[in-house]
Amino acid sequence: MAMAMKRRPMFLNLAQIQMPVGALTSIAHRVTGILLAIGIPFTIYILDLSLQSQQSYASLIHLLDGWAYKAMAVVFVWVLAHHLLAGTRHLLMDVDVGSLLPTARRSAWVVNVGGVVVALLAAGVFL
Amino acid sequence: MRKAVTGLRAWLVQRVSAIYMLLFIVFLLTHFLLDPPTSYLDWRNWMLSPGVSIAASVFFAALFAHAWVGMRDVIMDYVHPIAIRVMVLALLGLGLTGIAAWVIQILWMGHG
Amino acid sequence: MKFSIFRFNPERDVKPYMQDFRVELEPTDRMLLDVILRIKIQDDSLTIRKSCREGVCGSDAININGRNGLACITPVRELKEPVQLRPLPSFPVIRDLVVDMTQFFKQYHSIKPYLINDEPAPEKERLQSPADRDKLDGLYECILCGCCTSQCPSSWWNPDKFVGPAGLLQAERFIVDSRDRATQQRLDDLNDVYRLFRCRSIMNCTEVCPKGLAPSRAIEKIRLMMVKDSI
Numbered sequence: 001m002a003m004a005m006k007r008r009p010m011f012l013n014l015a016q017i018q019m020p021v022g023a024l025t026s027i028a029h030r031v032t033g034i035l036l037a038i039g040i041p042f043t044i045y046i047l048d049l050s051l052q053s054q055q056s057y058a059s060l061i062h063l064l065d066g067w068a069y070k071a072m073a074v075v076f077v078w079v080l081a082h083h084l085l086a087g088t089r090h091l092l093m094d095v096d097v098g099s100l101l102p103t104a105r106r107s108a109w110v111v112n113v114g115g116v117v118v119a120l121l122a123a124g125v126f127l
Numbered sequence: 128m129r130k131a132v133t134g135l136r137a138w139l140v141q142r143v144s145a146i147y148m149l150l151f152i153v154f155l156l157t158h159f160l161l162d163p164p165t166s167y168l169d170w171r172n173w174m175l176s177p178g179v180s181i182a183a184s185v186f187f188a189a190l191f192a193h194a195w196v197g198m199r200d201v202i203m204d205y206v207h208p209i210a211i212r213v214m215v216l217a218l219l220g221l222g223l224t225g226i227a228a229w230v231i232q233i234l235w236m237g238h239g
Numbered sequence: 240m241k242f243s244i245f246r247f248n249p250e251r252d253v254k255p256y257m258q259d260f261r262v263e264l265e266p267t268d269r270m271l272l273d274v275i276l277r278i279k280i281q282d283d284s285l286t287i288r289k290s291c292r293e294g295v296c297g298s299d300a301i302n303i304n305g306r307n308g309l310a311c312i313t314p315v316r317e318l319k320e321p322v323q324l325r326p327l328p329s330f331p332v333i334r335d336l337v338v339d340m341t342q343f344f345k346q347y348h349s350i351k352p353y354l355i356n357d358e359p360a361p362e363k364e365r366l367q368s369p370a371d372r373d374k375l376d377g378l379y380e381c382i383l384c385g386c387c388t389s390q391c392p393s394s395w396w397n398p399d400k401f402v403g404p405a406g407l408l409q410a411e412r413f414i415v416d417s418r419d420r421a422t423q424q425r426l427d428d429l430n431d432v433y434r435l436f437r438c439r440s441i442m443n444c445t446e447v448c449p450k451g452l453a454p455s456r457a458i459e460k461i462r463l464m465m466v467k468d469s470i
Contacts, residue, residue, distance in 0.1 A: 007249045008331035008339060011302065012395060017328055018305030023392070026441040034201060037194045041226055048233050051174060057167040084152070087145050090440055094142065096463070099456050101445050134430040135465050200439075203432065204396040 025108040028115075029086035032079045039076065070126045077122035082115030141196045144189035151186040180234045187230045191223045240264055241321035242278065244285065247332050255332065258282075259321065271318065272299055272310040286335040294449060297384030301336050302328055307386035309449045327389035329398065343385050346402045350410040350428075355421035371417035378412035378457060380450050381405060387444035387454050393437040400433035404444035404454030407435060411457035414464065426465055435461060 019027070049060040063069060089107050093099040098107050164170035173179060198219055206212045240262055247255035260278045268274050272292055279285050287310070290296040294312035301310055302325040304318060315322075330338035356365065388394045388403035402410065410429060413419050429435040435458065444454040 008333065009247055009255050010329060010331055011245060011255070011325045011327075012329050016305055016323070016325070017302070017390070020443060020446045022442045022446065026392075026439060030201065030439075033197050037198050040190070040194065041222075044226060044229060044233070048229070051171055051233060054167045057170070084149065088149065091142060091145060093440060094459060094462070096456075096459065099453075099459055101442070101453065104442055104445075104455075134432050134434075134436045135462075135469060137432060138436055138462070139466070203437070204393070 021105055021112065022108040025086050025089070025111050028082050028112070029090075032083040032086075035079050036083055039079075073126055074119055074123045078115055078119035081118035082111065085111040085114050085118075137196045137199075140192050144193040144196075147189045148186060148193065151182060151189075154182070175234070184230070184234055187227070187234075191227055195219065195223055240274065240315070242274070243321045243323045244278070244335070245325040245332075246285075246335055248284070248334060257323075264315070268315060270311050271303065271313040271315045271322070274315050275310055275324070286337050288337050295382060297382035300327055300384040300386045300389070300449075302326065302389075307390045307447045309384060309386070312449060327385055329395045330385065330389055338385075340385055342398050343388055343403070343405070344383075346388075346398075346406040347383060347409060349434075350402060350406050350413070350425070351421070352409050352413065354413065354416060354419050355424075356418055357420065365418045367417050374415045374417070375412060377452055378408060378415070381408055381412070381452055382450060384449065386447045386449055390443040390447045392441055392443070393439055397433060397437055401437035402429070402434050404438075404458070407438070407461065408452060408454040408457045411461055414461060423468075426461070426468055429461060430465055 046060065049056045051057075064073070089098070089111050092107075093104065098104060158173075164173060174183070199216065202212060202215055202219075206215055242260040242262065243257045244260060245255055246252070246258045260281065262274055262277050262281070264274065265277075268277065270292075272289060275285070275287055279287075287299060287301070289299040289311065291298070292311045294309050297309065299310040300307060303310070303313055304323050307327060324336060326332045326336050326338045330340060330343065333339050354365075383405060385405065387408075388405045391404050393401050394403040407429070410425060414422055414425050419425075438455075438458050440455060440459070442455045445452070445456070448454065
């Protein structure tokens with residue numbers, strides 16, 4: 001009996017649990033936040049190059065002209081845009097703006113689509 | 128008091144730093160759209176002018192605080208063994224401190 | 240109608256598995272629980288908790304096609320087939336669809352779910368104005384079924400430290416009660432990186448609450464109260 005009592009499995013298969021749109025916004029907010037944190041040293045490296053000297057500035061401009069860097073820049077824009085939009089949504093909900101479920105669902109859609117739209121716009125400008 | 132330090136305060140730091148960074152990013156984007164730097168000297172003089180470099184320093188301070196609270200939240204959720212957690216947090220803190228020193232060097236100790 | 244149900248018998252099974260069932264619906268079968276009971280006639284070892292069968296007791300909370308809900312008030316014909324039934328996520332499974340709710344109730348008790356008032360009791364009762372009573376609407380209706388807490392990722396990662404949406408909704412219910420005198424202690428107790436602040440405002444709780452309540456909003460209100468309190 002005691003042995004049997006101990007055997008307690010648990011159902012927590014994330015692929016089998018439904019994620020509402022707000023949960024997707026939240027997961028992406030977390031993932032983009034981690035990516036931005038990892039990106040801090042790279043961003044600061046770019047800032048350093050841009051200010052160091054005439055030569056480093058020129059080499060940076062040349063570097064950023066490459067196709068791969070432009071693609072990375074587009075991804076960076078999505079990451080930043082989603083994080084800022086999702087963060088703004090949180091800031092508003094913190095002061096009770098749009099925190100009822102129907103509004104929160106709509107704003108979650110706006111954030112998810114908005115981030116992608118901003119990235120596409122950036123792709124149009126960069127590429 | 129100990130609780131106030133770790134609960135509400137971290138939450139407030141996250142909100143206040145977010146609002147400042149949001150405003151700074153809007154300011155930066157506006158500058159780049161209205162008056163994009165045309166040369167190295169143009170960019171450097173703008174960036175290292177007292178007003179902008181102070182605003183940028185505050186931005187980086189906000190960024191490091193925000194990243195610390197945010198990453199700590201992630202670690203609290205997924206990293207449970209206390210020894211590993213302390214190690215990861217220490218690495219994060221060290222990393223952020225190192226990067227902060229780098230930023231001070233870039234913005235305030237000038238390159239000549 | 241086709242069903243796929245999570246099965247686990249601790250005396251026999253090493254691992255849980257999914258078992259398929261096929262049932263012909265009778266015209267009187269309206270809710271999911273009606274059909275589960277019909278399946279139980281086919282296989283009487285199928286175990287589920289139920290009592291009032293009308294969404295008041297909160298016993299038959301299960302995960303239905305990935306979403307927590309009460310079997311007794313879920314219209315069965317609207318469900319996508321095969322209907323996948325599993326126990327509440329992240330709660331230890333005792334058998335089939337029955338979970339151990341010890342942790343859940345421990346968190347509930349931790350917020351002191353009762354009025355605290357040391358003032359001498361009046362002759363008859365502690366009166367409350369209708370306006371003050373209205374403040375409890377949307378909070379007192381919680382039946383502690385566990386749907387919200389079990390669907391909350393913050394509770395998944397820290398079930399022992401984070402109070403969880405159900406407990407926090409109850410906390411707000413006592414914080415706003417005009418007859419309660421422990422508001423400050425309650426706020427201080429929740430002002431902790433884990434107890435309240437593990438909430439990431441994901442809102443899964445409000446999404447799945449079978450009573451249409453909004454734990455996420457209650458949490459947000461407690462936080463705002465803390466902010467005002469600290470200024």
